[in-house]
Amino acid sequence: MKLSEVQKLLDCEVLTDNLHPEVEIKDVVASDGMSEILAFTKSGELMVTGLTNIQSIRTADVAGVCAVIYCRGKRPQQNVIDYANSKGIPVLATKMVMFDVCGILYKAGLKGVS
Amino acid sequence: MTAELLRESYPVQGRNFDKAGEVSGEIKVMLKGLGLDSQVIRRTVIVAFEAEMNVVMYARKGTITLVLTDTDIKLEIADEGPGIPDIELALQEGYSTATPEMREMGFGFGMGLPNMKKNSDEFSIESEVGRGTRVSSVIRHSQ
Numbered sequence: 347m348k349l350s351e352v353q354k355l356l357d358c359e360v361l362t363d364n365l366h367p368e369v370e371i372k373d374v375v376a377s378d379g380m381s382e383i384l385a386f387t388k389s390g391e392l393m394v395t396g397l398t399n400i401q402s403i404r405t406a407d408v409a410g411v412c413a414v415i416y417c418r419g420k421r422p423q424q425n426v427i428d429y430a431n432s433k434g435i436p437v438l439a440t441k442m443v444m445f446d447v448c449g450i451l452y453k454a455g456l457k458g459v460s
Numbered sequence: 461m462t463a464e465l466l467r468e469s470y471p472v473q474g475r476n477f478d479k480a481g482e483v484s485g486e487i488k489v490m491l492k493g494l495g496l497d498s499q500v501i502r503r504t505v506i507v508a509f510e511a512e513m514n515v516v517m518y519a520r521k522g523t524i525t526l527v528l529t530d531t532d533i534k535l536e537i538a539d540e541g542p543g544i545p546d547i548e549l550a551l552q553e554g555y556s557t558a559t560p561e562m563r564e565m566g567f568g569f570g571m572g573l574p575n576m577k578k579n580s581d582e583f584s585i586e587s588e589v590g591r592g593t594r595v596s597s598v599i600r601h602s603q
């Protein structure tokens with residue numbers, strides 16, 4: 347599934363300058379724990395989190411995820427968006443809660459990582 | 461005898477959560493520029509990141525030293541801080557001494573040290589309560 351399709355499914359706003367809409371997504375990691383994300387990702391996953399601090403993007407960079415979606419209507423500060431732009435990591439935001447985000451993505455055929 | 465190709469040391473300031481993870485980001489950029497295998501870089505940066513976060517969360521200050529040889533990447537993280545009273549306990553997944561403040565930032569799930577060990581080919585921790593901790597990690601690479 348393409349990132350642009352995920353954006354529509356979750357009714358996301360794009361926060362960074364670039365979306366990379368054609369990026370293909372197969373797996374998802376969803377967590378508010380940065381170490382949990384690092385423990386389970388391999389590379390290229392979609393990261394869903396409710397934590398909007400700068401460490402969420404540093405974790406995303408270390409983990410090599412393809413994009414970050416902030417859920418629960420959370421929005422990061424501008425310095426976090428700037429940092430994501432500098433790393434080329436697309437960041438989106440949805441009002442949906444994490445449970446619903448995961449359910450929708452799972453129903454659409456995406457899988458979690460373990 | 462393995463030849464040392466590169467040695468870099470990076471200071472880490474304790475309790476500076478704004479900068480936490482910056483050093484690991486620098487290490488990732490540097491290693492990518494050397495053209496190493498992407499999985500080797502990923503493992504190295506995960507070890508560095510988790511170690512850096514531990515220094516920020518618990519220590520007054522620390523240093524991350526990276527040594528690249530023709531066979532390995534060695535990371536040594538030494539800090540001045542409270543030390544770890546029970547290393548075996550600290551290595552258990554899920555065990556955490558994180559404060560509520562740290563958990564709000566997404567840390568303290570008790571997976572930091574296990575993540576470091578899992579991504580290392582060789583891994584050791586030495587610690588002295590009241591003085592600090594030294595973590596050593598070796599990740600083998602092929603040229």
